[in-house]
Amino acid sequence: MSLENDEIKKLVRKFALKNALDHGKAIEGAVVSRMIFVDPSFKANMKALSEVIREQVDEVNRLDRASLEKEFAQYAGEFKAAEEKKAETSSKHDFSVDGAEKGNFVTRFPPEPGGYMHIGHTKAVFIEDVLRKKYDGKLVLYFDDTNPDNERQEFVDSFHEDLDWLGITFDREYYASDHMQLIYEHAKRAIGLGKAYVCTCRRETIGKNRLEGTACEHKAQSAEKNAELWQMMLDGKLGDNEAILRLNSDIKAVNTTMRDPTLFRIKRAKHYRQQEKYIVWPTYDFSAPIIDSVEGVTDVLRSKEYEMRDELYFAVLDILGLRKPRITSFARLDISNNVTSKRKVRALIAENKIGGWDDPRLVTIRALRRRGITVEAIRELALSTGMGKAESSISIDVLLNMNRRIIDPVAKHLFFVSGPVKVVISDEGERDAKLRLHPVKDIGFRTYETWDEFYISREDADALEVGDTARLKDLMAIKIVSKDEKAVHAKIFQSQEGRIVQWVSGRDYVECTVLVPGTPLDDKENFREDSLKTVDGYAEDYVEKLEEHETVQFERFGYCTLDDKEAMRFVFVSK
Ligand SMILES: [Zn+2]
Incomplete structure (x- = not known):
């Protein structure tokens, strides 16, 4: 041992006190690990060390809480400093938003309740949670639910459950579909300003014109005509897909997202929350900027694949004269050889290839939870790639390794x-x-x-030959006498050698x-x-x-x- 006996005793006592304070009782094994961590050379003299540890652990466990705290006080500062250092080095990424101010930060997590929460969602929500704390701000839950075909209460409930399990709390929550009247009013204003028009072209024509950068006849319609057609849409006088409301933007824009995108479509379907109240539904491109603005969101955090849509987001707010939140983008979290797309998961379930949304092969939160992946591991993975924009596909093994480190000491x-x-x-x-x-x-x-x-x-059994010795772990050693189809026959045998067998x-x-x-x-x-x-x-x-x-x-x-x-x-x- 490299330390003098008195020093060792003092060190052991310090760790035993800390262990007793943390867990109510000091445990020899925990002190042994701390000592070996401090100096691996202790391993060479475990017998002597164990005696010291046993003695100190016994003494410490006889102390009452007050005496423990009194004696530990001399070390408290030392442990606090070590913990702070650990927290600092474990977060190797800087989570911050340029220009964000403490006390004036509101961000939102915007799932569509059209499927179950998956690992990809966790990156945004854990980053938002970190930033909320950093800026002493607020995090709100915003259900983006204006697509009646896909959305169901079941998915809203599952997001609530999964977020709860992940330990994410929200300052408040709201639903896009509860803001429909407000969104309609803004549509009417945009039409009045000549910034939106009703197009009754066929879907194929619209696609072709967009590709070629050609305007259709409806782009030149008067605001009055558009207002009239818009009212007909709202009144149910037009069929599904017979008309859309489009942004009157630049049909030749380099950013193709800006080529007169769709703002509303007609869809007669029962909505899980609004029932049959509405038949004209906004796209995310129109509803999100308005709702973010009126709900006081200061910061939108989203993955990089939406970057092309940032221009549209701001264009809508410019037209309506509404306050603009800040957008910060980062690379999304993608697990290789796995599937998170709602459409693809639904197809695999329909074909009976997987058992459901919680199939243990998937990376939905339900599947990970069922498989025994801990919240700590999911959080560590979500934050491990930081807020950079470099795309990468991560192997599920990375998550499994993080999880192993967490469960190994307790399983x-x-x-x-x-x-x-x-x-x-x-x-x-x-x-x-x-x-x-x-x-x-x-x-x-x-x-x-x-x-x-x-x-x-x-x-x-296959590895053991007649005459081999084997040790039935923590029970006894045996020698193989014979093997037949039904069993391996053996006798007790004193030995420290041979295969260890569970x-x-x-x-x-x-x-x-x-x-x-x-x-x-x-x-x-x-x-x-x-x-x-x-x-x-x-x-x-x-x-x-x-x-x-x-x-x-x-x-x-x-x-x-x-x-x-x-x-x-x-x-x-x-x-
Ligand atoms: Zn048209």
Whole structure:
């Protein structure tokens, strides 16, 4: 050991005090990890160190809270400084908006309730949440719901649930469809100013003219004529798709978004919130700038693919003489070989290729949650790429690695054997097993009384030859005597050598299924038919004590989350 004994004792005591204050009780394992972190050379003399730790942990655990706090006071400053430094270095990106002012910052998260929330949405909302705190501002939830075909209350509810689970709170919320009268009034004003016209061209003609930069006859209509046609649209005198209201802009604009874009269309469909109240619906391009402006939004944060539409956003506000929010763009968060498009997910569900929006292969929030991905990992990934504009596609493994670091210190370790093979021991007798639930963290044990029958995995059984020794982990060593179709026969054997094998007792096991999700798409964006596999096996019956959605580590198999306790079905998280 590189430190003198007194110094070691002092260091151990400091960590034990901190641990006791943080968790109500000091734990030897936690102090051991801190000591090794401080100086890895302690590993070479663990026996002596353990004695010091045990002694100090015992003493500290006998102190009451007041004495703990009193003694710890001398170290409080030191720990606070270390934590601040850690927070600083962990956020390697600068989250800021040019020109934003403290106390005068309002931003919004604008989902369309036409599908479930997915990983792509999390980047914007976590950045908005960080900025709200930084600028002492407000974050509002704005449902962009003016497309009656796609939208449903089910999706509104799911956004609420998912955002809640992610720990995002909003200062208030509103719906675009509740602002319809206001949006109509602004449309009427734009028409009066000669800045919008009703076009009754066929859809194909409109597309062709836009491409070629050719104006149609309706662009030259008088404001009076447009007002009259607009009223006919509102009064239901025109059929669906018979007329649209367009911005009277520049049909030859270099930015094709500006070539007289659609502001309203006619759609007779029952809206989940407004029922049959409206048949003329605005596009996002027209409704969003108006609603942002009147709702006091100062800052719009959105991903870069909307950049071409920024000009249109500001043009609408210019025409109407409304206050302009600031727009800041960043690269979107995209997971490679996966699918988030509402249309594509709906198609995969309709074709029975995936089980639903929570299929564990997907990156919807429901799927990630079901799979056992933690909020902390999702947040870390969402913020990991910062506010830069460089596009990149991230592998799901990055998220899985972040998640592993978070669950590893807390997940219970259990045994699961896939494709189980029976092992029969010739020696009679009862052997008790007491197994730690975590190798370092002191979270208790599970115990089994075992007899002469066990199960091990098919993989281990195949690897063991007659004459080999193997160690049934934390129980005993055995020597393989013979193997036949039904079982491996063995006898007890004293040995420190041989393959370490996870096992379940021949009596206290539970049949389990593990769903193993892979990426749903290949590199050519085609669906991978074999992207979800199923592994059957036996787990020790401690799994019956798990809570649904709890993630455990099946040793040497991987992290798995209990998906359905009734069916004893798990979802594989990662290795
Ligand atoms: Zn026209």
